[in-house]
Amino acid sequence: MKEKVVLDLSHLPLHATGTASLTFWGTSAFMLIEGSGFALAIAVYLYLMANAPSWPLNAPPPDLLPGTILTVLLLASLVPNLLVTRWAGQRDLRKVRIGLVIMSIFGIVPLVPRIFEFPALNIRWDDNAYGSILWVMLGLHTTHILTDLADTLVLTCLMFSRHGDNLRRYGDVEDNALYWNFVVATWLPLYGCIYWIPRL
Known part of the structure; x- marks a missing residue:
């Protein structure tokens, strides 16, 4: 039996970026x-609040200062993150390297106010359901900051290596920047719940 080639895909690139990348969809x-x-x-937070006699x-409500400082830092990080995305799309290795170093710093610095946030909650995790859900919310978000920080540090090292200047790495940088946007976006409703709902 004779085989017939239906479509020759050998000319397609091995890696893609954006929505053409499997990593993007993952x-x-x-x-x-x-x-x-x-x-x-x-x-869970809203359910507990709705069933509590007082909230x-x-x-007392959590102290605003550490959480607000962290929020300002996260919002400020969106500017270099946007630039890194743009530079990765332009395949500008020098600027991507600089941008990743800056984003690595923006991944580390928010952990400082986060350390002070836990005691600023004014309640221990095991005092009651309110304390437990606050600590869970902060713990979840801290895990996401640490996850993206680890990814950013690895990518920074890769971009300074001989493996940096290729299409796949630029796609990884774009995906990492997308995830950081997610980390910032998820913090905003958490910040509102933790710090402002108790003050309403």
Whole structure:
């Protein structure tokens, strides 16, 4: 039996970026799953609040300063993150390297106010349900900052190596920047729940 080639795909590139990349769709699915986790945590928070005689339970509202500092830092990080995405799309290796170093710093610096956020909640995780859900929400988001920080540090090292200047790495940088946008976006409703709902 004679075989017939239906379509020759040998000319296609081995890697792609954006929506043509499997990594993009994997990152998007990951964000969907993790976003559902954040939504569930917020739903638990609101459920507990709706069934509590007073809110917050047996504690003053959390101190605003550490959480607000962290929020400002995260929002400020969106500017270099957007630039890194643009530079990766332009395949500008020098600028991508600079941008990744800056984003590595923006991944480390928010962890400082985050350390002070836990005591600023004014309640321990095991005091009651209110304390537990606050600590879970902060813990979840801290895990996401650490996850993206680790990815950014690895990518920074790769971009400074001989493996940096190729299409696949630029696609990885774009996907990492997309995930950081997710980390910032998920913090905003958490910030509102933790710091402002108890003050309403």
